[in-house]
Amino acid sequence: MKSLQLSGCTSNSAACVIFKGESVHLAGDYIANQNASSVEIQIRAKLAGSGIEMVVPGVESDGCNHLTCPLVSGRTYHFGYDLVLPRFLPTTKSSVTAKLINSSERGNKEKAVISCINFDVDVRDREI
DSSP: OOEEEETTOOTTOSSEEEETTSEEEEEEEEEOSSOBSSEEEEEEEEETTTOOEEEOTTOOOBGGGTSOSSBOTTOEEEEEEEEEOOTTSOSSEEEEEEEEEEGGGTTOHHHHEEEEEEEEEEEEOOOO
């Protein structure tokens, strides 16, 4: 991943503050490390202090709806994704891992990952 922008983040913040029930925009530029005709989005969160890792609910997994497919190895691509955070999520800090996966190589974990980024978020209720 060459760059990443997440709504709620500033370059000096330790964790991006995001609010339940609101839209979060994730955007980035990356260089494809392999050819891929179809791409899957995987976003997982590890809840701070609990060791529990969960799939982030509500994520549309078809990456080709958010970037240009097919991918060609060595080319730079832009990825943009919007997600409304479910209100039932716990209020907690989490370590998030977002991956783009080559769908045709899903069974080969070492070869399947096109791009991967880790970042910290602080999920909160919006105070009124």
